[in-house]
Amino acid sequence: MQSCKGGGRMNNRKKEAVAGVLFAGPWIIGFIIFTLYPIVISLYYSFTKFSVFKPPVFVGLQSYKEIIGNDLFLKSLANTLYMAVFATPAGILFALVLALLLNMHIRGLSIYRTIFYIPTIVPQVASTILWVWILNARYGLLNNFLKMLGVYQPNWFQDPRFTKPALILMGLWTAGSSMVVLLAALQDVPRTLYEVADIDGANRWDKFIYVVLPSISPSVLYLLITGLIYNFQLFTPAWIIGESQGGLNQGVYGGPENSLMFYASFLYYNAFSYLKMGHASAMAWILFVITALVTWAAFKSSNKWVTYGGE
Protein backbone atom coordinates (compact mmCIF):
# COMPACT_ATOMS: atom_id res chain seq x y z
CA MET A 1 0.00 0.00 0.00
CA GLN A 2 1.17 3.51 -0.79
CA SER A 3 0.02 4.94 2.52
CA CYS A 4 2.56 2.80 4.32
CA LYS A 5 5.38 4.95 2.99
CA GLY A 6 4.26 8.07 4.84
CA GLY A 7 4.74 6.12 8.10
CA GLY A 8 6.74 8.17 10.58
CA ARG A 9 8.52 6.66 13.51
CA MET A 10 5.92 4.15 14.47
CA ASN A 11 5.30 1.46 11.95
CA ASN A 12 2.05 2.20 10.15
CA ARG A 13 0.58 -1.23 10.65
CA LYS A 14 1.16 -1.00 14.36
CA LYS A 15 -0.46 2.44 14.40
CA GLU A 16 -3.56 1.08 12.71
CA ALA A 17 -3.68 -1.83 15.15
CA VAL A 18 -3.51 0.53 18.13
CA ALA A 19 -6.29 2.68 16.67
CA GLY A 20 -8.32 -0.43 15.92
CA VAL A 21 -8.10 -1.69 19.49
CA LEU A 22 -8.80 1.75 20.98
CA PHE A 23 -11.91 2.30 18.84
CA ALA A 24 -13.16 -1.21 19.62
CA GLY A 25 -12.25 -0.61 23.28
CA PRO A 26 -15.76 -0.06 24.64
CA TRP A 27 -16.86 -3.42 23.33
CA ILE A 28 -13.65 -5.23 24.33
CA ILE A 29 -13.87 -3.96 27.91
CA GLY A 30 -17.57 -4.72 28.04
CA PHE A 31 -17.02 -8.18 26.62
CA ILE A 32 -14.44 -9.07 29.26
CA ILE A 33 -16.30 -7.64 32.25
CA PHE A 34 -19.94 -8.12 31.26
CA THR A 35 -19.79 -11.27 29.16
CA LEU A 36 -16.65 -13.38 29.51
CA TYR A 37 -16.21 -13.11 33.27
CA PRO A 38 -19.95 -13.67 33.99
CA ILE A 39 -20.04 -16.73 31.70
CA VAL A 40 -17.15 -18.35 33.52
CA ILE A 41 -18.27 -17.43 37.01
CA SER A 42 -21.88 -18.47 36.37
CA LEU A 43 -20.63 -21.91 35.37
CA TYR A 44 -18.84 -22.02 38.72
CA TYR A 45 -21.94 -20.80 40.57
CA SER A 46 -23.94 -23.59 38.95
CA PHE A 47 -21.80 -26.08 40.88
CA THR A 48 -22.37 -24.32 44.20
CA LYS A 49 -24.97 -23.63 46.83
CA PHE A 50 -25.22 -19.85 46.86
CA SER A 51 -27.71 -17.48 48.45
CA VAL A 52 -25.98 -14.08 47.87
CA PHE A 53 -25.69 -13.46 51.62
CA LYS A 54 -23.10 -16.17 52.17
CA PRO A 55 -20.19 -17.07 49.90
CA PRO A 56 -20.84 -19.92 47.44
CA VAL A 57 -20.13 -23.47 48.64
CA PHE A 58 -19.03 -26.04 46.07
CA VAL A 59 -21.52 -28.92 45.84
CA GLY A 60 -20.70 -30.44 42.46
CA LEU A 61 -23.62 -31.48 40.31
CA GLN A 62 -26.17 -31.25 43.11
CA SER A 63 -27.93 -28.15 41.72
CA TYR A 64 -28.35 -29.81 38.35
CA LYS A 65 -29.76 -32.95 39.97
CA GLU A 66 -32.18 -31.01 42.15
CA ILE A 67 -33.32 -28.79 39.29
CA ILE A 68 -33.93 -31.64 36.88
CA GLY A 69 -35.83 -33.53 39.56
CA ASN A 70 -38.07 -30.53 40.26
CA ASP A 71 -41.61 -30.86 38.87
CA LEU A 72 -41.97 -27.14 38.40
CA PHE A 73 -38.77 -27.09 36.35
CA LEU A 74 -40.14 -29.79 34.07
CA LYS A 75 -43.44 -27.95 33.84
CA SER A 76 -41.69 -24.70 32.94
CA LEU A 77 -39.60 -26.49 30.32
CA ALA A 78 -42.69 -28.11 28.80
CA ASN A 79 -44.54 -24.78 28.72
CA THR A 80 -41.56 -23.11 27.09
CA LEU A 81 -41.23 -25.84 24.46
CA TYR A 82 -44.95 -25.46 23.74
CA MET A 83 -44.39 -21.79 22.96
CA ALA A 84 -41.24 -22.43 20.93
CA VAL A 85 -42.96 -25.12 18.87
CA PHE A 86 -46.29 -23.37 18.30
CA ALA A 87 -45.80 -19.62 18.78
CA THR A 88 -42.68 -19.35 16.61
CA PRO A 89 -44.11 -20.84 13.40
CA ALA A 90 -47.51 -19.21 14.02
CA GLY A 91 -45.83 -15.81 14.17
CA ILE A 92 -43.75 -16.39 11.04
CA LEU A 93 -46.71 -17.77 9.07
CA PHE A 94 -48.95 -14.86 9.99
CA ALA A 95 -46.17 -12.39 9.15
CA LEU A 96 -45.72 -14.14 5.81
CA VAL A 97 -49.42 -13.84 5.00
CA LEU A 98 -49.28 -10.11 5.77
CA ALA A 99 -46.10 -9.67 3.73
CA LEU A 100 -47.54 -11.57 0.74
CA LEU A 101 -50.68 -9.43 0.81
CA LEU A 102 -48.55 -6.29 0.87
CA ASN A 103 -46.41 -7.57 -1.97
CA MET A 104 -49.33 -7.58 -4.43
CA HIS A 105 -48.24 -4.26 -5.94
CA ILE A 106 -51.13 -2.37 -4.43
CA ARG A 107 -51.54 1.28 -3.59
CA GLY A 108 -51.25 2.42 0.01
CA LEU A 109 -48.57 -0.13 0.79
CA SER A 110 -46.69 2.12 3.19
CA ILE A 111 -49.87 2.99 5.10
CA TYR A 112 -50.78 -0.65 5.66
CA ARG A 113 -47.19 -1.44 6.56
CA THR A 114 -47.15 1.32 9.17
CA ILE A 115 -50.44 0.16 10.68
CA PHE A 116 -49.28 -3.45 10.93
CA TYR A 117 -45.97 -2.37 12.40
CA ILE A 118 -47.19 0.01 15.11
CA PRO A 119 -48.30 -2.65 17.65
CA THR A 120 -44.69 -3.82 17.89
CA ILE A 121 -43.56 -0.51 19.38
CA VAL A 122 -46.11 -0.56 22.19
CA PRO A 123 -44.26 -1.29 25.46
CA GLN A 124 -44.68 -4.97 26.24
CA VAL A 125 -46.15 -4.29 29.67
CA ALA A 126 -48.78 -1.98 28.17
CA SER A 127 -49.65 -4.34 25.32
CA THR A 128 -49.94 -7.29 27.67
CA ILE A 129 -52.23 -5.35 30.01
CA LEU A 130 -54.30 -4.28 27.02
CA TRP A 131 -54.73 -7.88 25.84
CA VAL A 132 -55.54 -9.09 29.34
CA TRP A 133 -58.38 -6.57 29.18
CA ILE A 134 -59.49 -7.56 25.68
CA LEU A 135 -59.40 -11.25 26.62
CA ASN A 136 -61.18 -10.70 29.94
CA ALA A 137 -63.61 -13.59 30.23
CA ARG A 138 -66.68 -11.46 31.08
CA TYR A 139 -66.11 -7.90 30.02
CA GLY A 140 -63.56 -8.54 27.30
CA LEU A 141 -64.05 -7.45 23.74
CA LEU A 142 -63.21 -10.82 22.21
CA ASN A 143 -65.50 -12.95 24.34
CA ASN A 144 -68.40 -10.57 23.80
CA PHE A 145 -67.77 -10.84 20.10
CA LEU A 146 -67.66 -14.64 20.33
CA LYS A 147 -70.89 -14.52 22.32
CA MET A 148 -72.52 -12.54 19.51
CA LEU A 149 -71.43 -15.26 17.09
CA GLY A 150 -72.75 -17.89 19.48
CA VAL A 151 -69.33 -19.56 19.73
CA TYR A 152 -67.71 -21.04 22.85
CA GLN A 153 -66.05 -18.34 24.94
CA PRO A 154 -62.89 -19.56 26.64
CA ASN A 155 -61.99 -18.31 30.07
CA TRP A 156 -58.63 -17.28 28.63
CA PHE A 157 -56.53 -16.66 31.70
CA GLN A 158 -58.29 -18.86 34.25
CA ASP A 159 -58.51 -22.04 32.23
CA PRO A 160 -55.06 -23.65 31.98
CA ARG A 161 -55.92 -25.04 28.55
CA PHE A 162 -56.25 -21.56 27.11
CA THR A 163 -53.53 -19.49 28.75
CA LYS A 164 -50.84 -20.34 26.22
CA PRO A 165 -53.10 -20.09 23.16
CA ALA A 166 -54.07 -16.65 24.47
CA LEU A 167 -50.40 -15.75 24.64
CA ILE A 168 -49.90 -16.93 21.05
CA LEU A 169 -52.90 -14.90 19.95
CA MET A 170 -51.46 -11.81 21.64
CA GLY A 171 -48.16 -12.47 19.90
CA LEU A 172 -49.77 -12.30 16.45
CA TRP A 173 -50.59 -8.66 17.06
CA THR A 174 -46.86 -7.94 17.03
CA ALA A 175 -46.08 -9.91 13.88
CA GLY A 176 -45.33 -6.57 12.20
CA SER A 177 -41.59 -6.66 12.78
CA SER A 178 -41.25 -10.07 11.14
CA MET A 179 -43.54 -8.87 8.37
CA VAL A 180 -41.21 -5.96 7.57
CA VAL A 181 -38.27 -8.37 7.25
CA LEU A 182 -40.22 -10.76 5.00
CA LEU A 183 -41.64 -7.95 2.88
CA ALA A 184 -38.12 -6.64 2.23
CA ALA A 185 -37.07 -10.16 1.23
CA LEU A 186 -40.07 -10.55 -1.08
CA GLN A 187 -39.30 -7.25 -2.77
CA ASP A 188 -35.76 -8.46 -3.39
CA VAL A 189 -36.84 -11.53 -5.35
CA PRO A 190 -35.35 -10.92 -8.81
CA ARG A 191 -37.98 -10.24 -11.49
CA THR A 192 -36.10 -12.47 -13.90
CA LEU A 193 -36.92 -15.50 -11.73
CA TYR A 194 -40.64 -14.88 -12.16
CA GLU A 195 -40.17 -14.41 -15.89
CA VAL A 196 -38.26 -17.67 -16.23
CA ALA A 197 -41.03 -19.41 -14.27
CA ASP A 198 -43.62 -17.86 -16.61
CA ILE A 199 -41.78 -19.21 -19.61
CA ASP A 200 -41.73 -22.64 -18.01
CA GLY A 201 -45.48 -22.38 -17.65
CA ALA A 202 -45.45 -22.38 -13.85
CA ASN A 203 -48.73 -21.63 -12.10
CA ARG A 204 -49.19 -19.43 -9.05
CA TRP A 205 -48.56 -22.22 -6.52
CA ASP A 206 -45.49 -23.52 -8.37
CA LYS A 207 -44.05 -20.01 -8.38
CA PHE A 208 -44.62 -19.70 -4.64
CA ILE A 209 -42.98 -23.03 -3.87
CA TYR A 210 -40.10 -22.93 -6.35
CA VAL A 211 -39.37 -19.21 -6.69
CA VAL A 212 -40.70 -17.23 -3.72
CA LEU A 213 -39.99 -19.58 -0.82
CA PRO A 214 -36.37 -20.38 -1.77
CA SER A 215 -35.67 -16.68 -2.31
CA ILE A 216 -36.92 -15.62 1.10
CA SER A 217 -35.58 -18.66 2.96
CA PRO A 218 -32.57 -16.83 4.49
CA SER A 219 -34.98 -14.36 6.12
CA VAL A 220 -37.18 -17.22 7.33
CA LEU A 221 -34.12 -18.85 8.90
CA TYR A 222 -33.26 -15.57 10.61
CA LEU A 223 -36.81 -15.20 11.96
CA LEU A 224 -36.89 -18.83 13.04
CA ILE A 225 -33.73 -18.49 15.10
CA THR A 226 -34.64 -15.14 16.67
CA GLY A 227 -38.19 -16.39 17.27
CA LEU A 228 -37.02 -19.54 19.01
CA ILE A 229 -34.59 -17.57 21.17
CA TYR A 230 -37.33 -15.08 22.04
CA ASN A 231 -39.71 -17.84 23.09
CA PHE A 232 -37.08 -19.65 25.10
CA GLN A 233 -36.57 -16.44 27.08
CA LEU A 234 -40.23 -15.48 27.36
CA PHE A 235 -40.79 -13.61 30.61
CA THR A 236 -42.60 -10.28 30.68
CA PRO A 237 -46.06 -11.24 29.35
CA ALA A 238 -46.30 -14.21 31.72
CA TRP A 239 -45.39 -12.04 34.70
CA ILE A 240 -47.91 -9.32 33.81
CA ILE A 241 -50.71 -11.82 33.16
CA GLY A 242 -49.93 -13.58 36.43
CA GLU A 243 -49.94 -10.30 38.32
CA SER A 244 -53.17 -9.10 36.68
CA GLN A 245 -54.94 -12.29 37.73
CA GLY A 246 -53.93 -11.63 41.33
CA GLY A 247 -52.27 -15.00 41.35
CA LEU A 248 -49.34 -14.62 43.67
CA ASN A 249 -48.90 -18.26 44.48
CA GLN A 250 -46.12 -18.99 46.98
CA GLY A 251 -44.31 -15.92 45.74
CA VAL A 252 -44.57 -16.69 42.04
CA TYR A 253 -46.84 -15.78 39.14
CA GLY A 254 -47.39 -19.06 37.39
CA GLY A 255 -50.93 -18.67 36.17
CA PRO A 256 -53.61 -21.35 36.69
CA GLU A 257 -52.01 -24.75 37.35
CA ASN A 258 -48.67 -23.11 36.55
CA SER A 259 -49.63 -23.12 32.89
CA LEU A 260 -47.80 -19.80 32.49
CA MET A 261 -44.67 -20.83 34.35
CA PHE A 262 -41.97 -20.45 31.73
CA TYR A 263 -38.31 -21.29 31.85
CA ALA A 264 -37.11 -17.71 32.24
CA SER A 265 -39.76 -17.07 34.90
CA PHE A 266 -38.78 -20.08 36.98
CA LEU A 267 -35.13 -19.11 36.63
CA TYR A 268 -35.94 -15.59 37.82
CA TYR A 269 -37.88 -16.89 40.84
CA ASN A 270 -35.04 -19.22 41.77
CA ALA A 271 -32.59 -16.33 41.64
CA PHE A 272 -34.54 -13.47 43.14
CA SER A 273 -37.45 -14.95 45.10
CA TYR A 274 -35.86 -18.09 46.56
CA LEU A 275 -32.28 -16.74 46.38
CA LYS A 276 -31.09 -20.09 45.05
CA MET A 277 -28.39 -18.64 42.84
CA GLY A 278 -26.82 -22.08 42.29
CA HIS A 279 -30.07 -23.47 40.93
CA ALA A 280 -30.66 -20.40 38.81
CA SER A 281 -27.14 -20.57 37.37
CA ALA A 282 -27.57 -24.25 36.56
CA MET A 283 -30.82 -23.37 34.78
CA ALA A 284 -29.06 -20.58 32.89
CA TRP A 285 -26.43 -23.01 31.67
CA ILE A 286 -29.01 -25.60 30.64
CA LEU A 287 -30.75 -22.80 28.70
CA PHE A 288 -27.42 -21.83 27.16
CA VAL A 289 -26.86 -25.39 25.95
CA ILE A 290 -30.42 -25.70 24.65
CA THR A 291 -30.14 -22.39 22.79
CA ALA A 292 -26.82 -23.40 21.27
CA LEU A 293 -28.19 -26.79 20.19
CA VAL A 294 -31.36 -25.34 18.71
CA THR A 295 -29.44 -22.66 16.82
CA TRP A 296 -26.96 -25.23 15.60
CA ALA A 297 -29.79 -27.53 14.47
CA ALA A 298 -31.51 -24.68 12.66
CA PHE A 299 -28.30 -23.78 10.84
CA LYS A 300 -27.50 -27.39 10.11
CA SER A 301 -30.92 -28.12 8.68
CA SER A 302 -30.77 -24.88 6.72
CA ASN A 303 -28.36 -26.53 4.25
CA LYS A 304 -31.39 -28.42 3.05
CA TRP A 305 -33.95 -25.66 2.84
CA VAL A 306 -32.20 -22.30 2.70
CA THR A 307 -30.91 -21.03 -0.63
CA TYR A 308 -28.62 -18.06 -0.85
CA GLY A 309 -28.89 -15.92 -3.97
CA GLY A 310 -26.36 -16.47 -6.76
CA GLU A 311 -24.91 -12.96 -6.64
Next chain:
Amino acid sequence: MEVNKSMENSAANDIRTGAPRRKAFKTLLTHLCLSVITIIFIFPFIWMLSTSLKEFREASSLSLDLIPEKIMWQNYVDIFQKAPFGRYMINTVFLASVNVIGQVLTCSLVAYSLSHINWKGRKYLFPIIMATILLPYQVTMIPLYIIYNKLKLVGTYLPLIIPAFVAAPVYIFLMRQFFMTLPPSIVHAARIDGASHLKIYAAVVVPLSKNVFTAVGVFTFLNTWSDFMGPLIYLNKPELYTISIGLKSYIGEHNTEWHYVMAASTLATIPLIIIFFFAQKQFIEGINMTGIKG
Protein backbone atom coordinates in the same frame (compact mmCIF):
# COMPACT_ATOMS: atom_id res chain seq x y z
CA MET B 1 -41.14 -6.68 -24.44
CA GLU B 2 -43.43 -6.32 -21.44
CA VAL B 3 -46.29 -5.39 -23.71
CA ASN B 4 -45.56 -8.24 -26.04
CA LYS B 5 -45.63 -10.78 -23.30
CA SER B 6 -48.78 -9.57 -21.64
CA MET B 7 -50.50 -9.61 -25.05
CA GLU B 8 -49.43 -13.16 -25.56
CA ASN B 9 -50.66 -14.05 -22.13
CA SER B 10 -54.03 -12.47 -22.51
CA ALA B 11 -54.42 -14.02 -25.92
CA ALA B 12 -53.69 -17.41 -24.52
CA ASN B 13 -55.71 -17.24 -21.33
CA ASP B 14 -58.63 -14.89 -21.74
CA ILE B 15 -60.67 -12.96 -24.14
CA ARG B 16 -59.50 -9.34 -24.43
CA THR B 17 -61.41 -7.92 -21.48
CA GLY B 18 -61.02 -10.84 -19.11
CA ALA B 19 -57.49 -10.17 -17.85
CA PRO B 20 -57.83 -6.56 -16.64
CA ARG B 21 -61.14 -7.38 -14.99
CA ARG B 22 -59.58 -10.28 -13.18
CA LYS B 23 -56.69 -8.07 -12.12
CA ALA B 24 -59.09 -5.45 -10.78
CA PHE B 25 -60.95 -8.13 -8.88
CA LYS B 26 -57.70 -9.42 -7.41
CA THR B 27 -56.70 -5.91 -6.30
CA LEU B 28 -60.11 -5.40 -4.74
CA LEU B 29 -59.88 -8.69 -2.88
CA THR B 30 -56.39 -7.83 -1.59
CA HIS B 31 -57.60 -4.45 -0.32
CA LEU B 32 -60.57 -6.13 1.30
CA CYS B 33 -58.36 -8.58 3.18
CA LEU B 34 -55.97 -5.82 4.19
CA SER B 35 -58.82 -3.62 5.40
CA VAL B 36 -60.21 -6.37 7.61
CA ILE B 37 -56.75 -6.99 9.08
CA THR B 38 -56.27 -3.25 9.52
CA ILE B 39 -59.45 -3.03 11.57
CA ILE B 40 -58.37 -5.98 13.70
CA PHE B 41 -54.95 -4.40 14.25
CA ILE B 42 -56.30 -0.96 15.10
CA PHE B 43 -59.19 -2.11 17.27
CA PRO B 44 -57.12 -2.82 20.39
CA PHE B 45 -55.86 0.79 20.28
CA ILE B 46 -59.39 2.14 19.94
CA TRP B 47 -60.56 -0.08 22.78
CA MET B 48 -57.68 1.09 24.95
CA LEU B 49 -58.48 4.74 24.27
CA SER B 50 -62.19 4.19 24.70
CA THR B 51 -61.83 2.41 28.05
CA SER B 52 -59.41 5.07 29.25
CA LEU B 53 -62.09 7.73 28.80
CA LYS B 54 -64.92 5.86 30.52
CA GLU B 55 -66.22 6.20 34.04
CA PHE B 56 -65.34 3.37 36.38
CA ARG B 57 -68.94 2.19 36.33
CA GLU B 58 -69.10 2.03 32.55
CA ALA B 59 -65.60 0.57 32.10
CA SER B 60 -66.42 -2.33 34.38
CA SER B 61 -69.79 -3.04 32.87
CA LEU B 62 -70.85 -5.19 29.98
CA SER B 63 -71.20 -2.13 27.77
CA LEU B 64 -69.14 -2.40 24.61
CA ASP B 65 -69.80 1.16 23.42
CA LEU B 66 -66.78 2.67 21.79
CA ILE B 67 -67.88 6.21 22.58
CA PRO B 68 -68.11 6.63 26.36
CA GLU B 69 -71.43 7.87 27.78
CA LYS B 70 -69.52 10.64 29.43
CA ILE B 71 -66.00 11.41 28.28
CA MET B 72 -63.79 11.39 31.36
CA TRP B 73 -60.66 13.41 30.60
CA GLN B 74 -60.42 13.49 34.37
CA ASN B 75 -59.05 9.91 34.29
CA TYR B 76 -55.86 11.28 32.78
CA VAL B 77 -55.53 13.66 35.72
CA ASP B 78 -56.44 11.03 38.31
CA ILE B 79 -53.71 8.60 37.29
CA PHE B 80 -51.10 11.18 38.29
CA GLN B 81 -52.60 11.19 41.77
CA LYS B 82 -53.01 7.43 42.07
CA ALA B 83 -49.30 6.89 41.43
CA PRO B 84 -46.35 9.22 40.74
CA PHE B 85 -46.80 8.80 37.00
CA GLY B 86 -45.02 12.06 36.20
CA ARG B 87 -42.03 10.82 38.15
CA TYR B 88 -42.04 7.53 36.19
CA MET B 89 -42.12 9.50 32.93
CA ILE B 90 -39.20 11.74 33.89
CA ASN B 91 -37.18 8.75 35.12
CA THR B 92 -37.80 6.84 31.91
CA VAL B 93 -36.96 9.77 29.64
CA PHE B 94 -33.74 10.33 31.59
CA LEU B 95 -32.70 6.69 31.47
CA ALA B 96 -33.59 6.29 27.81
CA SER B 97 -31.77 9.48 26.78
CA VAL B 98 -28.57 8.54 28.59
CA ASN B 99 -28.69 5.08 27.03
CA VAL B 100 -29.18 6.57 23.56
CA ILE B 101 -26.04 8.68 23.99
CA GLY B 102 -24.10 5.66 25.23
CA GLN B 103 -25.14 3.26 22.47
CA VAL B 104 -24.81 5.70 19.59
CA LEU B 105 -21.37 6.81 20.72
CA THR B 106 -19.80 3.48 21.61
CA CYS B 107 -21.39 1.39 18.85
CA SER B 108 -20.30 3.83 16.17
CA LEU B 109 -16.72 3.83 17.46
CA VAL B 110 -16.58 0.03 17.49
CA ALA B 111 -18.24 -0.17 14.07
CA TYR B 112 -15.70 2.30 12.70
CA SER B 113 -12.90 0.09 13.96
CA LEU B 114 -14.50 -2.90 12.24
CA SER B 115 -15.05 -1.18 8.92
CA HIS B 116 -12.52 1.58 8.28
CA ILE B 117 -9.44 0.82 10.35
CA ASN B 118 -7.19 -1.60 8.58
CA TRP B 119 -6.06 -3.96 11.34
CA LYS B 120 -5.82 -7.67 11.59
CA GLY B 121 -7.83 -8.18 14.78
CA ARG B 122 -11.10 -7.01 13.27
CA LYS B 123 -11.35 -10.25 11.32
CA TYR B 124 -11.53 -12.15 14.62
CA LEU B 125 -13.48 -9.58 16.58
CA PHE B 126 -16.49 -9.39 14.30
CA PRO B 127 -17.54 -13.07 14.52
CA ILE B 128 -17.15 -13.01 18.31
CA ILE B 129 -19.35 -9.93 18.53
CA MET B 130 -22.00 -11.64 16.41
CA ALA B 131 -21.81 -14.85 18.44
CA THR B 132 -22.53 -13.01 21.69
CA ILE B 133 -25.94 -12.06 20.30
CA LEU B 134 -26.96 -15.68 20.80
CA LEU B 135 -25.89 -15.76 24.44
CA PRO B 136 -28.99 -15.92 26.66
CA TYR B 137 -29.36 -12.89 28.90
CA GLN B 138 -29.96 -15.26 31.81
CA VAL B 139 -26.39 -16.58 31.77
CA THR B 140 -24.85 -13.22 32.65
CA MET B 141 -27.81 -11.97 34.69
CA ILE B 142 -26.85 -13.55 38.01
CA PRO B 143 -23.09 -12.78 38.04
CA LEU B 144 -23.84 -9.19 37.04
CA TYR B 145 -26.35 -8.88 39.85
CA ILE B 146 -23.76 -10.21 42.29
CA ILE B 147 -21.19 -7.68 41.03
CA TYR B 148 -23.58 -4.73 41.26
CA ASN B 149 -24.72 -5.95 44.65
CA LYS B 150 -21.13 -6.01 45.92
CA LEU B 151 -20.56 -2.52 44.55
CA LYS B 152 -23.76 -1.36 46.33
CA LEU B 153 -25.24 -0.29 43.00
CA VAL B 154 -28.50 -2.23 43.25
CA GLY B 155 -31.20 0.39 43.67
CA THR B 156 -29.44 2.91 41.42
CA TYR B 157 -29.65 3.52 37.69
CA LEU B 158 -26.04 2.53 37.03
CA PRO B 159 -26.71 -1.19 36.34
CA LEU B 160 -29.19 -0.04 33.68
CA ILE B 161 -26.87 2.61 32.21
CA ILE B 162 -23.41 1.02 32.19
CA PRO B 163 -24.36 -1.70 29.66
CA ALA B 164 -25.31 1.01 27.16
CA PHE B 165 -21.76 2.35 27.28
CA VAL B 166 -20.11 -0.90 26.28
CA ALA B 167 -21.77 -1.15 22.85
CA ALA B 168 -24.54 -3.68 22.18
CA PRO B 169 -23.69 -6.26 19.47
CA VAL B 170 -26.84 -5.78 17.37
CA TYR B 171 -26.29 -2.06 17.05
CA ILE B 172 -22.58 -2.53 16.29
CA PHE B 173 -23.71 -4.82 13.49
CA LEU B 174 -26.23 -2.28 12.19
CA MET B 175 -23.66 0.54 12.23
CA ARG B 176 -20.97 -1.61 10.64
CA GLN B 177 -23.28 -2.64 7.81
CA PHE B 178 -23.92 1.02 7.12
CA PHE B 179 -20.28 2.10 7.41
CA MET B 180 -19.30 -0.61 4.92
CA THR B 181 -21.39 1.17 2.30
CA LEU B 182 -19.27 4.32 2.63
CA PRO B 183 -16.46 4.27 0.05
CA PRO B 184 -13.12 3.36 1.72
CA SER B 185 -11.42 5.88 -0.57
CA ILE B 186 -12.77 8.76 1.55
CA VAL B 187 -11.04 7.44 4.64
CA HIS B 188 -7.96 6.53 2.65
CA ALA B 189 -7.56 9.97 1.14
CA ALA B 190 -7.94 11.60 4.55
CA ARG B 191 -5.36 9.22 6.01
CA ILE B 192 -2.82 10.14 3.35
CA ASP B 193 -3.48 13.80 4.15
CA GLY B 194 -2.44 12.94 7.69
CA ALA B 195 -5.82 13.05 9.44
CA SER B 196 -6.18 10.89 12.55
CA HIS B 197 -8.87 8.23 12.73
CA LEU B 198 -10.69 10.19 15.40
CA LYS B 199 -10.81 13.19 13.11
CA ILE B 200 -12.00 11.14 10.16
CA TYR B 201 -14.63 9.49 12.33
CA ALA B 202 -15.93 12.84 13.60
CA ALA B 203 -15.58 14.96 10.47
CA VAL B 204 -16.25 12.48 7.67
CA VAL B 205 -18.09 9.37 8.84
CA VAL B 206 -20.48 10.81 11.43
CA PRO B 207 -21.94 13.51 9.14
CA LEU B 208 -22.61 10.87 6.47
CA SER B 209 -24.35 8.51 8.88
CA LYS B 210 -27.26 10.48 10.27
CA ASN B 211 -29.77 7.82 9.26
CA VAL B 212 -28.09 4.93 10.99
CA PHE B 213 -27.43 7.06 14.07
CA THR B 214 -31.12 7.89 14.19
CA ALA B 215 -32.07 4.24 13.77
CA VAL B 216 -29.82 3.06 16.60
CA GLY B 217 -30.91 5.97 18.77
CA VAL B 218 -34.59 5.24 18.26
CA PHE B 219 -34.19 1.50 18.82
CA THR B 220 -32.30 2.16 22.05
CA PHE B 221 -34.86 4.69 23.23
CA LEU B 222 -37.74 2.30 22.58
CA ASN B 223 -36.04 -0.69 24.15
CA THR B 224 -35.04 1.22 27.27
CA TRP B 225 -38.52 2.68 27.56
CA SER B 226 -40.11 -0.77 27.31
CA ASP B 227 -37.55 -2.75 29.30
CA PHE B 228 -39.20 -4.64 32.13
CA MET B 229 -36.76 -7.19 33.48
CA GLY B 230 -33.84 -4.79 34.02
CA PRO B 231 -35.81 -2.32 36.16
CA LEU B 232 -37.56 -5.24 37.88
CA ILE B 233 -34.22 -6.59 39.07
CA TYR B 234 -32.43 -3.37 39.88
CA LEU B 235 -34.97 -0.69 40.83
CA ASN B 236 -36.34 -1.37 44.28
CA LYS B 237 -37.56 2.11 45.23
CA PRO B 238 -40.78 3.55 43.77
CA GLU B 239 -39.15 6.93 43.21
CA LEU B 240 -36.75 5.28 40.75
CA TYR B 241 -39.40 3.33 38.83
CA THR B 242 -39.64 3.56 35.08
CA ILE B 243 -42.95 3.49 33.23
CA SER B 244 -42.90 -0.26 32.52
CA ILE B 245 -42.56 -1.02 36.23
CA GLY B 246 -44.80 1.86 37.21
CA LEU B 247 -47.66 0.53 35.11
CA LYS B 248 -47.85 -2.41 37.47
CA SER B 249 -49.00 -0.14 40.26
CA TYR B 250 -52.35 0.31 38.50
CA ILE B 251 -53.00 -3.42 38.45
CA GLY B 252 -54.91 -4.35 41.57
CA GLU B 253 -54.61 -7.70 43.28
CA HIS B 254 -58.36 -8.21 43.24
CA ASN B 255 -60.07 -5.29 41.61
CA THR B 256 -58.36 -3.64 38.70
CA GLU B 257 -59.63 -0.21 37.72
CA TRP B 258 -59.44 -0.71 34.00
CA HIS B 259 -60.17 2.89 33.06
CA TYR B 260 -57.06 4.01 34.95
CA VAL B 261 -54.93 1.14 33.67
CA MET B 262 -55.86 1.98 30.11
CA ALA B 263 -55.24 5.70 30.59
CA ALA B 264 -51.78 4.98 31.97
CA SER B 265 -51.07 2.50 29.17
CA THR B 266 -52.13 5.07 26.61
CA LEU B 267 -49.76 7.64 28.07
CA ALA B 268 -46.98 5.04 28.14
CA THR B 269 -47.49 4.33 24.45
CA ILE B 270 -48.14 7.72 22.84
CA PRO B 271 -44.56 9.07 23.07
CA LEU B 272 -43.23 5.99 21.29
CA ILE B 273 -45.76 6.30 18.49
CA ILE B 274 -44.83 9.97 18.02
CA ILE B 275 -41.13 9.07 17.85
CA PHE B 276 -41.92 6.29 15.40
CA PHE B 277 -43.68 8.67 13.05
CA PHE B 278 -40.79 11.11 13.08
CA ALA B 279 -38.17 8.45 12.41
CA GLN B 280 -40.21 5.96 10.41
CA LYS B 281 -37.92 5.96 7.39
CA GLN B 282 -34.73 5.25 9.34
CA PHE B 283 -36.63 2.77 11.47
CA ILE B 284 -37.83 0.58 8.61
CA GLU B 285 -34.42 0.84 6.91
CA GLY B 286 -32.78 -0.26 10.13
CA ILE B 287 -35.00 -3.31 10.46
CA ASN B 288 -34.43 -4.21 6.84
CA MET B 289 -30.70 -4.04 7.42
CA THR B 290 -30.62 -6.41 10.36
CA GLY B 291 -34.11 -7.55 11.06
CA ILE B 292 -33.81 -6.62 14.71
CA LYS B 293 -36.99 -6.33 16.65
CA GLY B 294 -38.08 -2.96 17.93
